[in-house]
Amino acid sequence: MQIQGSYTFEYDQQAVWNILMNPDAIAKAIPGVKEMVPLEGETYAWRAIAKIGVASVSGTYSGIIRMTEIEAPDRYRLTAEGEGQQSVINGTALITMQPAQEAGKTVVVWDAEASLAGKLASIAQRLIKSAAGLLSRQFFGGLAKQLKAAEKEAKTVPAATSSHSMAGES
């Protein structure tokens, strides 16, 4: 299953890159993540536990998240292998960043391939694309929120600017 999407951040590419490489920020932003612990002996790999509900299948999944093919500050590949609920989830996404036409903004594009096996496939497959879209929006939206919060902490920001800092997915 192919899933594509993009998200526009109201921050420059370096800021977006930094947060997309920050495991703590990612752990906070991934919907339902309960735990994300670095894997010993690997720099960009974590063991994660997440609670996710898709259609009528809701429950806890555990797995490994890895970043590879890192080319700062433009792209990396995010892969996830998880299992739980009598199901196996495998996903890999190439995440690419580039400046938006509008100055100071950054477009993040992802091109993902996911496969489901087991119960999730048999019950939730037809809903997984829309669920993936929703989860992606939640993920990047969550990162944007964190950027905004960090910005607030760093300096005083006029309220008007922050009100539209969360751009939508295109």
Next chain:
Amino acid sequence: MSTRIFGSGIKRREDPRLITGGAKYTDDMALPGMLHMAMLRSPYAHAHIKHIDTATAQGMEGVVAVYTATDLSLGAVPCAWLVPNSDLKTPAHPPLAADKVRYVGDAVAIVIAEDRYLAQDAADTIHVEYEVLGAVVNPEEATQEGAPQLFDDVPNNIAFRWIASSGDEGVEKAFAEADVVVKDRIVQQRLLPTAMEPRAALAQWNSGTGEMTIWCTSQNPHIHRFILSGMLGLAEHKVRVIAPEVGGGFGSKIPVYADEALAAWASMKLNRPVKWAETRSENYLVTIHGRDHIEHVEMAATSDGTITAIRGTVYAGMGAYLSTAGPGIPTILHGLMYCGPYTIPHARCESIGVFTTTTPTDAYRGAGRPEAVFLMERLIDQVARKLNMDPVELRRKNLIPPFEDGYTIPLGLTYDSGNYEVALDKALAMIGYADFRKEQAEARKQGRYLGIGVTTYCEICGLGPSQVAGATGFQGGLWESTIIRVTPTGKVHAMIGASPHGQGEETTFAQLISDEIGIPVEDIEILHGDTGNTPMGWGTYGSRTTPVAGAALVLATRKIKEKARAMAAHLLEAAVEDIDYEDGKFFVKGSPDKFKTIQEATLMATLAWNMPEGMDPGMEASQFYDPPNFVYPFGTHIAIVEIEADTGIVHLKRYVAVDDCGPQINPVIVAGQIHGGIVQGVGQALFEGVVYDEHGQLLTGSMMDYAVPRAEAFPEFELDHTVTPSPHHPVGLKGVGETGTIASTPTVYNAVIDALQPFGIKTMEMPLTAARVWEAMQRRNGSANGSTNGVHEGS
């Protein structure tokens, strides 16, 4: 004389408990100390098992045991229909996968815990390392070079190759000389049986007596005992199988599955009762599926509409393992019926059973005959279209003339009795066929699309003569037996080996007995389902219970009657030959006022104070019955549909069914069987279909994804019948459990194709969903560039 109980539409005696919640199913049972079993099932269609880590599950509080294949001492799950002359391969089907999984749902480990939900949660913690292999779900593709191989010793995944032929030379010649030949590629899509109650098992090992009791959802508890005792290594007399209330089966509760055996084995191992109950999604994943044919079929005819030959090659998906009766379905129960009710002189069926990385298939209501009738009726309509003949007249021209005692078809079967044209004419009159054609022509002018489909069918059921069972490789007999016991006060216990699970024999069999000896239905109990208190029988499937067990019952009741007659004669101090019987009373000919009732005769025989010379006490009879032939019910079904031009939705406007199952014991129950059958058959035509993705993942794993037909889709059915007794049954009965399913799929399908004639559509893949029909109409209109999604245009 009072109204005869035979033929009376009394209400089903089973229903009050079923509709008020009083019925007790396997999952309603609870025993002290009972544990629960959950299965860890493969998420992959095909993979090597590299490693299984059960440590977390083992350590969970409340988990009693976790077992994998290496822990088991349990026999393989056997296949019990070893079709001969087919080079049948029967690779072992281990109860838990050891080194390889072969379909999504293949069990890898079991968890036994104090609580059902805990067992499932613990199973979820088991980590299995798999090496994923290629999947193949299409049975034709699975035979091609390069397809993933399920078993090392089964080349090209071919489980068997079976041929039925009236003579290949004759078939070839008929096709060579035919004026018209029509060909079709038919996909008999996979179906889910969807019994209302999923499967369940509760096993109790008694270490003191060495006895195993298994309550389970079974259509044939004696077969389950027979096979489970072998798998468990227990002597058969130490195993008792009880099918309590069983909420439907439609074939899916015939097979012996690993699950029941695993629960029983765990109960022995742990010396505690163990229960396992399927969820609905588990039911869809691992309980057998039905159909799954890809067929290449063709029919030859002369220009005057005489059908001269039919032949086909069937790729029958067996799934990952051979289920209990799997190989017999697309062969014996399918290919031998290629001639239908027609005088077709030449026929040939080649059926290739194929392993695919999918759930095993087995008998699903109709089992092989719906597929045979479907291809026949599809081809006949296409021949009619090609010859510009009315499809009804083409059928009429080829129907076998009436026969009362045997008609042998070129494929070797001898049909018992038939009078096909009478049923056809009755159905045509009911629907108003000639008028409909005018209405249809008128409607088309207005842009409304009406269609009519007519099926004239006959089918083989009442399985069957045991000698034939043996000759066709069925690893059992097909007789039935009964014990009828009359209590001192004249109440009846009739114990049968067959195992009704929704068909209503508690009512109809009481009617049969009552009709013979005058004891009222309320005083008769039909006991079934428990190997501990019923005599041996081979179960309820193949519309066999009434034709076979019913025959045993009638003959046993007649023994009771003759003993009661002799007892009455003794009490009346008359010769037996002088005793007449009417309405439960025995009297000396000409003196009906001085009588002994069956109850009086029974009481005196039971007290045994004054018995006739040489007569044993008591009032009891037993009877075995091995039928001399199958029975062949038949009939005509007609459907009228209207297709919404804007949406492609098929509306079923009218449905007429004229069926002949011989004399009807209870017309209300017959109607119920036909109603349910029609709905399931129409389900295949319009709504249902299992979908696997290319990785072998089942995408129709819940009732949200799999369209079981609903009442709103159906009109009131218009039923009638004709009565052609079976010459070999004691009261002429034929089976009627599957006729509706067998006839209705092609009837509705042909009606849809008929409606779509202005669009030139010859054939489409089922189910004929609104999307598929709409797309076909758009393509023909030239206004859309839809995919070829199962649609083949005509020319």
